[in-house]
Amino acid sequence: MGEETRQRIIEAGAELVHRQGFNNTGLKDILKASGVPKGSFYFYFANKEAFGIELIEHYGAGFRALVQPIMQNPGLSPLARLRAVFDIAHAAFAAQGYARGCPIGNLAQEMGDLSEPFRTSLGEALDRMTGFFAALLAQAREAGEVPADLDAEEAAVFLVSAWHGAIIRMKITKDGAPLRTFMTQTFDRLLHP
Amino acid sequence: MGEETRQRIIEAGAELVHRQGFNNTGLKDILKASGVPKGSFYFYFANKEAFGIELIEHYGAGFRALVQPIMQNPGLSPLARLRAVFDIAHAAFAAQGYARGCPIGNLAQEMGDLSEPFRTSLGEALDRMTGFFAALLAQAREAGEVPADLDAEEAAVFLVSAWHGAIIRMKITKDGAPLRTFMTQTFDRLLHP
Numbered sequence: 520m521g522e523e524t525r526q527r528i529i530e531a532g533a534e535l536v537h538r539q540g541f542n543n544t545g546l547k548d549i550l551k552a553s554g555v556p557k558g559s560f561y562f563y564f565a566n567k568e569a570f571g572i573e574l575i576e577h578y579g580a581g582f583r584a585l586v587q588p589i590m591q592n593p594g595l596s597p598l599a600r601l602r603a604v605f606d607i608a609h610a611a612f613a614a615q616g617y618a619r620g621c622p623i624g625n626l627a628q629e630m631g632d633l634s635e636p637f638r639t640s641l642g643e644a645l646d647r648m649t650g651f652f653a654a655l656l657a658q659a660r661e662a663g664e665v666p667a668d669l670d671a672e673e674a675a676v677f678l679v680s681a682w683h684g685a686i687i688r689m690k691i692t693k694d695g696a697p698l699r700t701f702m703t704q705t706f707d708r709l710l711h712p
Numbered sequence: 713m714g715e716e717t718r719q720r721i722i723e724a725g726a727e728l729v730h731r732q733g734f735n736n737t738g739l740k741d742i743l744k745a746s747g748v749p750k751g752s753f754y755f756y757f758a759n760k761e762a763f764g765i766e767l768i769e770h771y772g773a774g775f776r777a778l779v780q781p782i783m784q785n786p787g788l789s790p791l792a793r794l795r796a797v798f799d800i801a802h803a804a805f806a807a808q809g810y811a812r813g814c815p816i817g818n819l820a821q822e823m824g825d826l827s828e829p830f831r832t833s834l835g836e837a838l839d840r841m842t843g844f845f846a847a848l849l850a851q852a853r854e855a856g857e858v859p860a861d862l863d864a865e866e867a868a869v870f871l872v873s874a875w876h877g878a879i880i881r882m883k884i885t886k887d888g889a890p891l892r893t894f895m896t897q898t899f900d901r902l903l904h905p
Contacts, residue, residue, distance in 0.1 A: 628817075681874035685870075
């Protein structure tokens with residue numbers, strides 16, 4: 520029962536913050552969307568900042584759930600998996616009108632300078648995301664699908680950045696063009712063996 | 713006199729919004745920082761949104777002023793200019809502790825979904841920025857400094873995205889590592905002839 524309420528607050532807050540930003544989302548909005556009184560909120564979370572930190576883990580879990588079918592598909596090569604991860608994320612953005620963007624990238628931009636606890640947690644989330652891509656790139660290198668001298672770690676940092684930037688531009692163009700450019704430049708140029 | 717006051721409001725607001733975001737900056741903060749009464753603000757700007765739109769042009773002018781010495785240096789090749797633009801931006805970020813980031817990229821992330829006038833103006837600013845890089849890349853291609861089959865427009869879109877994403881990560885790592893990775897992957901891989 521308690522865990523259910525807590526989860527309901529997180530899900531309602533995650534939706535609002537993803538849509539309109541953290542500072543732009545009032546506690547009042549979160550309470551209204553989750554249908555809990557203020558006292559309940561403070562039973563589960565020390566303050567709005569602590570709540571925001573928990574959203575980072577929630578968003579990370581969402582990303583892992585999204586890519587799990589790809590990672591468990593034995594028919595895909597490492598490079599095909601990498602491509603499929605971006606394709607499925609693209610499809611998810613298309614389904615919401617190319618709005619919102621990456622919730623982790625958004626918070627990094629918004630909160631990186633404003634809150635040390637946010638900065639620490641977002642750094643961990645970005646490192647995990649980068650590690651995920653670095654592992655795929657190292658496997659693709661083993662399989663001879665990308666240049667043999669590719670630095671998987673460095674390339675992963677670059678890909679995560681380029682993807683986050685492409686998503687920012689997608690929020691402006693409101694179409695998939697920046698994401699398609701990301702795919703072409705990444706797969707036909709950067710990672711081309 | 714009037715133009716001076718207007719400029720003072722823009723400069724004070726540009727500083728605040730760059731540091732802490734648009735929605736997170738109240739009109740009250742802008743009035744306090746610029747030392748003008750509320751009536752003065754509304755004499756020059758219809759509302760806070762209209763004021764924010766003007767900041768975009770102000771930030772664009774700041775970028776042009778930053779890169780002007782590079783573009784007017786006849787001793788630099790097109791590719792050397794491209795590199796110098798990123799180097800000078802890196803130095804500017806380093807000087808402010810790797811905080812704040814690109815004011816245009818920040819607003820695109822924050823306001824792209826929330827305001828149609830912001831979205832339109834930010835789209836124009838991103839297109840101008842991309843055009844600037846596309847022209848440099850086309851010149852570098854003429855000079856044989858980048859691959860002969862490089863699509864300068866597409867590569868420019870990708871570079872602007874990758875740079876914006878690298879800056880987001882810089883706000884988290886609070887060091888130059890993501891920017892250095894951008895440079896290595898861009899100049900040693902992507903643009904390597």
